[in-house]
Amino acid sequence: MITTPGLLPVGDLVAAVDGFLAASPATRAWDVETAFDWAAADAGRLTEGQRSAVQFVTLIEDHLPGYFDVYHRHFPVDDSVDLPTFEHNRELYHFTVRWALEEDTHARALARYQEAAGIADRDTLRSELAVEGHKPFDLPYDHPVQFFAYALVQEKATQIYYQQLRDVVADPVLAAVLTRLSRDEARHFSFMADVVTRYLRHDGDAVVAPIRDVVANFRMPLSDTLRGYWRWALRIADVADYDHTAAYEHLVKVIDRAVDARTEPVDELVAFVDSCRTLA
Template structure:
C-alpha cells in the first residue's frame, strides 16, 4: 500500500532504517539522567529575578528568545505532519516514525519547558505582566510555521544548524548578562540545546552513511534557504535580530562549521559534492559577515 499522507509520501522513500533511529534516540535519552533534570517550578529562586540588572538590549533579547521558544506547538506539528504515526503510512515508515516520536516528544517537552522558564523569568523579573505577555505570545504563536522539503535528511539538517546556533547564542548571552538567575537559566537552556544538537548530528550522520552524495545536495539546499525560526512571521524580525545579535556578538552562520564537522565524520571518501558543500558554506559565512558590516554602516 502506498502512503496516503501527501505531506509524508514524498519523503518516505528517503528515510533511514528504524533501527538507526532507535540507536540515535537511545543515545539522546541517556544524556540526561533523572538527577540532572530540571523544571520551572522547583529549580530556581524566582524571588531573585531582577530585570534592573539588565541593559535594554538584554531585556529585548529575553523577549525575543521567549517568542522563538514559545512557538513549540508549531515546530512539533511539523514533525507530526511529515513523520505521522498513524495508518496513513506504510508499516515500515510507521516503524521509523514511531522511533523518531520517542525523541520528538521528549524534545517537545524540553523545548516547552524552555518557553515556560523564559516566560516565568519575564514575569518574575518585572519585564512583563502575565496578561500582556500571554497576549503577545498568542499573537505570534498562532502564526503558521512550515517548511517544504523533499528529502528526510533536510528535516534533521535544519534543526542541527538551528539548535547549534541557539546554543551558541545562549552561551554568549549568558556571558554578558548581570542577573545571576538569568545566567543560570541560560546555562541550562544551552546544555539542553547541545543535547538536541547532538541528536540531530547523529541522525544526519546516519543519512550520510546511507545516501552519501545523494544527501549532500538536499543539505546544501537547507543552507541556501536557511532562516532562523519565525524569521518570516515576526514583524520587524531582522531589525530585532540584529539588535540581539549585537547584544551578545552572535551570527547564526557560526553554526555552519559544525555541520561540516558532521559531514567530515560521516563521509570517508570525500567527493566533488562534498567539496562543493564546504565551499558553499564558506561562501555563505563570508556573505553573512559582509552583510553585517553593510547593515552596521547603514545603521550608524
C-alpha cells in the same frame, strides 16, 4: 497509504534515539518551579538590549506547538503511512516528545523570568505570545534529511546565542536559566548531528543536494512571520556578538566526521557552507 522515500534505516534511527535518551536521564531533568531563585530575578540589572533579547527568544521558544506539528505532519504516526514508515516514525516520536517537553520548558522558564524580573506581567505576556503562536509554521522540505539538517544548524545557533548572552548579562538568575537552556540545546544538536551523520554514511552523495538546499535557504524560526523580525534580530545579535552562521562550521565538522573520503559533491558542499559563513 503512502511510503516516505529517503527515510533512514530504522536501525540507525533507533541507535540515534537510544543515544539521545541515554544522555538525557531523568536525573538530569529540571523544572521551572524549583530550578531557580525566582524571587531574586531582577531585570534592573540588564541593559535595554538584553531585556529585548529575552523578549525575543521567549517568542521564538514559545512557538513550540508549531515546531512540534511539523514533525507530526511530515513524520505521521497514523494509518496514513504504511507499516515500515510508521515503524520509523514511531521511533522518531520517542525523540520528538522528549524534545518537545524540553523546549516547552524553555518557553515556560523564559516567560517566568520575564514575570519574576519585572519585564512583563503574566496576562499581557500570555496575550502577546498568543498573537505569534497562533501563526502557522512550516519547513518547505521534500527530503527527510533536510528536517534534521535544518534543526542541526538551528539548535547549534540557539545554543551559541544562549551561551554568549549568558556571558554578558549581570543577573545571576537569567544567567542560570540560559545555562540550562544552552545545555539542552547542545544535546538536541548532538541528536541531529548523529542523524545527519548516519544519513551521510548510508546515502552518501544522494543527500548532499538536499543538505545544500537547507543551507542555501536557511532562515531561523519565525523570520517570515514575526513582525519586525529582522530589525529585532539584528539588535539582539549585537547584544551578544552573535552570528547564526557560526553554526555552519559545526555542520562542516559533522560532514568531515561522517565521510571517510570526500567525493566531489561533498567537497562542493563543504566549500559552499564555508562560503556562506565567510559572506556572513
